Amino acid sequence: MAKPNSAQTALDLLVLTVLGRRGPLHGYAIATAIEDLSQEALRVEEGSLYPALHRMEELGWIVAEWRVSETKRRARSYRLTSSGKKQLVSESERWASFSAGVSRVLRHA
Amino acid sequence: MSWLSRLTNALNPHRLDQDLADEIKDHLERRAAALREKGLNPEEARRQARVHFGNTIRLREESRGIRLSTRLAGTLQDIRYAWRGMRKGPAFAATAVLSLALAIGANTAIYSIVDAAILRPLPVRAPEQLFTLSYPDVSDPGSPAGPDRDSFSYPEYLQFVAAAMPAAHLALFSSPNRVEARALNPDASVEKINRGFVSGEAFDLLGVRPALGRLFSSEEDRISQSHALAVLSYDFWHRRFQADPAVVGRNLIINGKAFEIAGVTQQGFFGVEPGKFVDVWVPGTLYESRALTESGWHWFRMIGRLGRGISPEQVQARLQPSFHDFRVQLVKRFPTLPPAIQKQFLQSAIRVHPASTGVSDFRKTFSRPLWISSEWGPASC
Numbered sequence: 001m002a003k004p005n006s007a008q009t010a011l012d013l014l015v016l017t018v019l020g021r022r023g024p025l026h027g028y029a030i031a032t033a034i035e036d037l038s039q040e041a042l043r044v045e046e047g048s049l050y051p052a053l054h055r056m057e058e059l060g061w062i063v064a065e066w067r068v069s070e071t072k073r074r075a076r077s078y079r080l081t082s083s084g085k086k087q088l089v090s091e092s093e094r095w096a097s098f099s100a101g102v103s104r105v106l107r108h109a
Numbered sequence: 110m111s112w113l114s115r116l117t118n119a120l121n122p123h124r125l126d127q128d129l130a131d132e133i134k135d136h137l138e139r140r141a142a143a144l145r146e147k148g149l150n151p152e153e154a155r156r157q158a159r160v161h162f163g164n165t166i167r168l169r170e171e172s173r174g175i176r177l178s179t180r181l182a183g184t185l186q187d188i189r190y191a192w193r194g195m196r197k198g199p200a201f202a203a204t205a206v207l208s209l210a211l212a213i214g215a216n217t218a219i220y221s222i223v224d225a226a227i228l229r230p231l232p233v234r235a236p237e238q239l240f241t242l243s244y245p246d247v248s249d250p251g252s253p254a255g256p257d258r259d260s261f262s263y264p265e266y267l268q269f270v271a272a273a274m275p276a277a278h279l280a281l282f283s284s285p286n287r288v289e290a291r292a293l294n295p296d297a298s299v300e301k302i303n304r305g306f307v308s309g310e311a312f313d314l315l316g317v318r319p320a321l322g323r324l325f326s327s328e329e330d331r332i333s334q335s336h337a338l339a340v341l342s343y344d345f346w347h348r349r350f351q352a353d354p355a356v357v358g359r360n361l362i363i364n365g366k367a368f369e370i371a372g373v374t375q376q377g378f379f380g381v382e383p384g385k386f387v388d389v390w391v392p393g394t395l396y397e398s399r400a401l402t403e404s405g406w407h408w409f410r411m412i413g414r415l416g417r418g419i420s421p422e423q424v425q426a427r428l429q430p431s432f433h434d435f436r437v438q439l440v441k442r443f444p445t446l447p448p449a450i451q452k453q454f455l456q457s458a459i460r461v462h463p464a465s466t467g468v469s470d471f472r473k474t475f476s477r478p479l480w481i482s483s484e485w486g487p488a489s490c
Contacts, residue, residue, distance in 0.1 A: 027132060028139040046140075047163035050132065051171040058111040058175055066128075069135070076132045 011052050012061075013095055016080065016088040019062065024079035026069075027053060053078060061087050118177035119185065125177055129169050137162060222384060229466060232377045234316025236465035238415045240277075240424065242269075243460050244432065250449045257460065259468065260407035263393070263400060266308070268431040269411065276419045276427060280311035282468070283409040285380060285387045293360040293367070302345070302388040304363060305380055306396055306409060312340070312374070314414050315381070321346070322357035322372025329392035337395055339368035343376040345388035363389065381412055381467045404435060405442070410468050421461040432459040 018033045019025060025033065030053075031046050056062050061084035069075040080088070118125045140158035145151060159165070173179075195202035230236040243257035261269075261281075270279045285303035309329035317324065324340050339361055341350075350356045361368050368391060380387035393409065400406050415424065436454045440446065446454075 026135070028136045031136070032143075045163040046136075046161055047133070047165065047168040050129075050136075050168055051175060054172045054175045058114070060111070073135055073138070074131050075135050076128070 010095075011049070012056060013088075013091045015049070015052060015056065016061065016084060016091065019078060019080045020085065020088050024077045026067075026075040026077045030078070056084070060084075112178075115176065115178040116181065119179075119181035122173075122177060122182050122186075125173065129172050129176075133162070133165060133169065229383070231315070231381060231383075231465065231467045235414075237463070239315075239464040240413050240415060240421055240461050241464040241468050242411045242413070242428070243462060245453075245457050245460075247450055247453045247457075250453075258407070259410050261409060261411055262404045262406050263408075264402065264404040265431075265435055266409070266411060268435070269428055272427050272431045273413065273424060276416050277413045277424045278310065278314050278416075279411050279413040280314045281306065281308040281393050281409045282311060282381050282412055283307070283393065284382060284470070285385050288364050290361055290363045290389065293362065302363075303386060304389045304391055305387040306393040307390050308393050311390075311412075314412070315378075317378050318375045319372040320375050321354060322370070324372055324374065325390070325392060330394060332394050332401065334392070334394070337366065337368045338371040338392065339363070340371055340390040341373045342379060342386070342388055342390075343374055344379070344386065346373045349388075361389065363391065366395075381410075381464075382469055383467050384469070404438065412464055412468065421463075425459060425461045428459050428461075432457075 014034050015030055018030050018037070022033060027049060031049050053062070053064075057064055057078070061081060062078045063081055064076050064078045066074050067077050137155070137158045140161060141151070141154040144154035144157055149157065162168075231239070233239075241259065242261070243259040246255050246258050248254050263281075266279070266281050273279050283306035285305040287301045288304045289299050290302045290304075291297045291299045307325065309325045309327045312324040313326070319340075320343055325338065328334065329338060341356070346352060346356065356370055357372060359370050361370055368389075374390075379385075394401065396408070400408055413424070415421065433455070436457060440451050440454050
């Protein structure tokens with residue numbers, strides 16, 4: 001398990017949140033969603049999204065299926081599973097307590 | 110079940126590679142399209158999309174490592190490569206395969222022999238109760254003792270049988286010899302068979318049953334018999350007589366002497382020496398007449414069965430006096446033996462060994478008695 005403050009887990013949390021809020025999306029849509037929502041504050045190397053997606057797929061948090069897109073291309077679309085939903089909840093809580101802890105230290109140090 | 114998907118992907122990596130390539134291509138094209146909408150020309154849009162994405166190859170490899178078992182995929186790739194290489198050099202491949210086949214064949218053969226000779230008990234009744242006899246050979250004083258001798262003479266056999274009763278029964282079994290045999294009609298062809306000598310009660314002692322006709326009885330222990338009987342082995346009966354039931358009563362000429370076929374032994378019984386398959390058994394009393402009277406002519410082994418509750422030590426104690434007598438006679442017959450050798454003869458003791466797997470020439474490593482062995486504990490209770 002990655003440490004709670006590692007970039008990897010943050011990315012996981014972002015992906016899970018986006019999928020939780022906006023339903024099944026393909027990789028590009030997830031990347032742009034994260035970019036838009038964070039108002040471009042979070043801009044990871046776009047490609048690193050894919051190993052993260054595949055890892056979460058192997059863990060069973062998300063499932064993928066191929067869809068034919070509007071441009072007649074094959075697009076792989078991901079959605080949350082029930083265990084993914086549970087993971088989203090626990091990760092959110094962990095993130096919330098972590099960031100609260102950081103804020104407290106910053107205020108009182 | 111991620112391990113299952115990793116396994117399936119490793120078995121067919123092309124599909125996975127295609128999927129990964131397609132997914133990334135789709136992403137790049139969408140990014141390029143978005144950039145084109147912002148006003149970039151197609152060339153520039155594509156380039157910027159690539160840069161923005163990152164190192165495609167590294168990311169593809171990373172995803173690949175996540176989604177398939179790289180070890181298995183690597184191994185399979187090596188196998189496919191080796192296969193292609195072999196097809197290009199068939200002579201080399203053939204040599205390699207042949208060498209391996211010979212090595213595997215040789216090992217299998219050796220194991221089968223070990224299994225038969227050492228591991229597998231004889232297919233008879235209660236093989237754990239069987240024992241065989243041996244005695245130490247004389248050796249030059251100072252040099253280590255060689256393997257035991259295990260052949261006996263007929264006069265010794267008679268004495269031992271009497272001494273062992275009623276604690277144990279003994280029977281004689283000679284190692285099979287190749288002899289010439291043919292059927293009775295004059296134009297029958299001669300062939301070589303394996304013939305073994307046994308005492309009359311030998312089959313009874315082992316618990317071997319007839320598959321056809323009857324086997325020997327104590328009648329066959331008489332020196333002059335009304336007719337000479339022979340018993341066939343099941344395999345020989347099948348092979349040579351096509352399992353013809355009319356074989357009982359027919360005659361067989363062995364080394365010029367006529368024998369009447371009394372019966373056939375049960376299937377699976379081949380004798381008491383693993384690796385040697387007896388075709389025909391003949392009573393020991395029909396061997397040369399001098400072989401029955403000379404105590405120096407050793408020509409067979411002895412196998413016995415312990416009576417209920419009898420231990421091998423008890424059998425040894427019963428036989429030792431008779432054995433010693435024979436040694437004394439032997440020393441008297443050869444007065445010119447050096448005293449050290451004479452001493453060896455007079456001090457030697459007969460040994461009793463378990464024989465559940467039969468007797469064998471290549472088990473002459475038994476120079477120590479195994480008469481106290483765990484497998485005999487329960488049997489003698």
